[in-house]
Amino acid sequence: MELLVASAIGLLTAVGIYLMLRLRTFPVILGLTFLSYAVNVFIFAAGRLAVNQPPIIAKGATYADPLPQALVLTAIVISFGMTAVIVIMSLGGYLESGHDKVDMDGKP
């Protein structure tokens, strides 16, 4: 099972980086979303995988590590805020300049 999660993290990263290397804003935003997925799952996986052991305290139970979960939970919400800011920035760039390229032509 670990192999499935690891390969998924790897592919999500690769897709994220590939899309971020595209030349238009929208694929870059999608790439960033993929990279956020990858990072979130990676941090979550750092708590090691466990099935049917939610960190809800009960008698005689064993638990998955709750700390990475708590960190990832807030990270997911913060990624939303970050994505939203980048979306409005790319929108502004497009509406101001008339194109949505991410690279400047020539020197700044």
Add this chain to the structure above:
Amino acid sequence: MSLALIAALPFLGALLPGLTIRLGRNACALATGLVTATALLLLAFHAPAVLRGEVVQTRIDWLPSLGLNANFFLDGLGLLFAGLILGIGLLIILYARFYLAARDPMGQFYTYLLLFQGAMVGIVLSDNILLLLIFWELTSLSSFLLIGYWKHLPEGRQGARMALAVTGGGGLAMIAGMLILGNIVGSYDLTVILQNKALIQASPLYIPALILILLGAFTKSAQFPFHFWLPHAMAAPTPVSAYLHSATMVKAGLFLMARMWPVLAGTPEWFWIVATTGLVTMVLAAKIALFKDDLKALLAFSTVSHLGLITMLLGFGTKAAATVAVFHIINHATFKAALFMVAGIVDHEAHTRDLKRLGGLRVLMPITFTIALLASLSMAGIPPLNGFLSKELMLEEAAHAVWLTPWAMGLLATIGALFSVAYSFRFLAHGFLGPVRKDYPHKPHDPGFGLWAAPAFLASLVVLIGLVPMLTASWLVNAAASAVTGEAVAVKITHWHGLEAPALWMSLAAIGGGLALLGLHPRLMAIWNASPRPDAKRIFDALIEPLAAAARDLTATLHNGSLTRAIAIATLAIAAASAYAFATGTHLPGDRALLPLSTVPVIVWAILMIAALATVVLHRDRVVALLLTGIVGLVISIGFAWFSAPDLALTQITVEVVTILLMLLALNFLPKTTPVESTAPRRARDAAIAGIAGLGIGGLALALMTRAPAFDPISHFHLAQSKPGAGGTNAVNTIIVDFRGYDTYGEIIVLGIAALVIFALSEALLRSPTVSARLRAIGSGTNDAGDRHPMMLAIAARVLLPLAMMVGVYLYLRGHNLPGGGFVAGLVFAIAYLTQYLASGYVWSHRRQRYDHHILIGGGVLVASLAGVGAWVMGLPFLTSGYDYVTLWPLETFELATAAIFDLGVFLCVLGAVMLSLASLSRMALRAGEKVNPDAFDIDPSREVR
């Protein structure tokens, strides 16, 4: 606590001027003055103990294991300097109130002044040298603001930049020196360092540390060859010059040398470097001062000269010389601040500071003349004023110092004093004496009381200290000098040292020679003007310009505006560093037992992989790519649920919905397809880079998961304490709202700020005519659905609203014990509202909403803060939570925790932030020409078939 408070007060008070300026200039000055006066009062409260020889300390530990703390201490030297900084600061605040013109922004001025004052007080009270360094750099930064206060003047801007470059650069050197010193001693506490003279001076690193620290002190105190910045800083308003160059900024370097005196002084290296620099500076600057026509320039070089004098005294390394240095610091502060203020008054009244255009002011400005007379006679060292006392003592020390030959030091010091007499008399003679002229730019007369009160007070000190030094100053000199030298000092200051004292004859020679020089001045001036002189500013600019050009070129090369290039380089660099680390480390295969594979996860995994790959293949069709991204997000939430993270699954799925909605909204205004722009080789290159990154991260994840944690996870504590400590059984939620509540508190604030940024950006965009035109063009080009607000969707959304809200409330309430909580509840509420937006349009829904999104964000942060502050009220640290069990018929016994209040804040903030982000985008649609519908559901009227 109170020492830290003295340093913090000016910083806190820096907020007041900006607010009180709305009540007028008097209120602004009064508020600023009150801040400084309060700090001075707090200081005075400690004075008796310090004068008894005690050292007052305040210790605030931050990371004691790393030697990081905010420790403050107050001894005689600190008392002297803090008293000067705050006392003269108070006078400057009074003076500036009447000096600044109506068009000068006074609130800004006082804010900068208080920031600077706080930084200065911080330097002189710091016990930790790292803390001292921070305050040191803060003085450079805040003095930059003060010197460049008149931003419209190029000289002001250039002077400020030069001062920052020189003093900031010296500060960097000093950081290195201080770190070496801290390393030698093994502590960053000054009180510890000052005990370790033998250890420091025996260290092979003593010389590098000494040179680096002196670089900092010399640049700050404008010692040769770094003296050139000070005259250029005269472009500042006169109150700033009076403050920075009499009592504060330039004295910081002297303070540091005095502070470090017990451990750094006493070696030949110290004597040669410090005494020589001081001597050269004193003589050279005094000579230049004689040939300056601008009153402020004359005073500036005179300041440099006197700083040299004090530096030289400290350089001698003897107890007596150090005591004289301390005494002269007091005297110089009094007469020089008064003289700067006089120069400002003359400038204010006559509209010129040029000695060639002045003269005769004695008759026109009798009060100002009296002040100028006393202060400049003191500067010249004429008895019985205070400048005479310390200059006489200085000459005595110089006469006994052996530098090259037994007499060279005495001779040069006398020459310095001689120039000093000459320029002081010139200040008086050419500015105030002589006949009244008819061609002043503005008819001068004495200013109002407000402007001359401060210099008059200082002039009275000049006289008092001069007449009765043992009564007025010796106690302070004793306390400060004892602190500098580390031994008890009992100074004896007299006017008459006897005929056999060399100082008497040196003094007489200086006065006679000075008067002779003044007589010869016109002829000397002609020679001076004819002889070539290095222009410090031109040399400085010639040195700086290539550096700036190189920095510009480097930036342009590294950052050429290509985001993709930067990402590619960064990715490859990280990959290369990781590969290096991997190749040079040792590896064992992971031995942790793996979870067995089963069918359902493999199917879900396959969906994820296919969706992710399909996103890449189909990414040119943006709507499809977005939908595929949504599928990936949903699969991840299934994964979280499978791997025992129900809270994450809930959050992921709700955030996914909101994110996709947001991007769909944005996609409305963006092109729907991505053109093919990159070549096939470039795509192959990008795929290779992405592949390397993916393999690396995937491999790392696998390596991590197949090993047991290297350290015992700290979450055992959280699991064990979740119920007894935080009162909840959901360990993830108790971590979020209780154990690590402070993190969460920061996070919701960040989220709120992000939403406000989006709001502000969209406001700015909507204000731009280009954007509006483009939005309208996009709007007219789209082909809307005829059935734009379908009845079924609207009714379903209406029915769903209360149900969804009930779910949200339920999730919030149970969050402490079962999966749920404020984050998820906020997102569920947001989705419930957004459904209304979807069904009936933005305007229709927005009109029915009673609360502003901003209020939700602000209210959320406020509620969370109240939950935190509530703990303070109970005498506990910020955000400590408590809980209890309540029985309320007919309900079962349930638990009430203060963390629930905090979670409510989280809920409100998340709801507000999500709604504000999407609403900001929706407002763009209106500009794009979306028609407003009066009813909850309708058909586009233009498309209606009759």
